[in-house]
Amino acid sequence: MVNETTDNRPVYRAACHCGxxxxxxxxxxxxxxxxxxxxxxxxxxxxVAVSANLGDITVTQGKEALTLYQFNTREAKHYFCSKCGIYTFHQRRSAPDQYGVNVACIEGMSPFDFSEVPVSEGRIHPKDRVVAGAEVAGWIRYESTAE
Known part of the structure; x- marks a missing residue:
């Protein structure tokens, strides 16, 4: 983790749907x-997920309400609120030193803030390919009709 006194990245607050x-x-x-x-x-x-280093997330309330879900290789750790069911974050299989964080949980952010989001090819995980690495399978686009 980066030294707190020199880390200029903003600190965001986040929560599941029920808080x-x-x-x-x-x-x-x-x-x-x-x-x-x-x-x-x-x-x-x-x-829509964004990345945070493992040491850069602190659960400030409700840690006991987080439910862990794992599947397939059981390497990735997906966390959900046991009360409202919202996916909050997951420890990534492709980058185990990072979490993928649900943008919709971050205060002031929405998945609809992004006009275009790449879709990673996950049907064959990057770690399971002959040539490892991220591959873009497509794009999700959003265009608001509001003026």
């Missing part, structure tokens, strides 16, 4: 890491 789980975080590279994924879980949950 039981609350946490603070710093993003690794602002919202530039925004992405979706087309693996079986991400396809169903539909969240």
């Amino acid at each position: 039981t789980v609350q946490f603070s975080l710093r993003l690794t590279d602002g919202t530039r890491t925004a992405r979706r994924c087309n693996c079986s879980l991400c396809r169903m949950r539909g969240a």
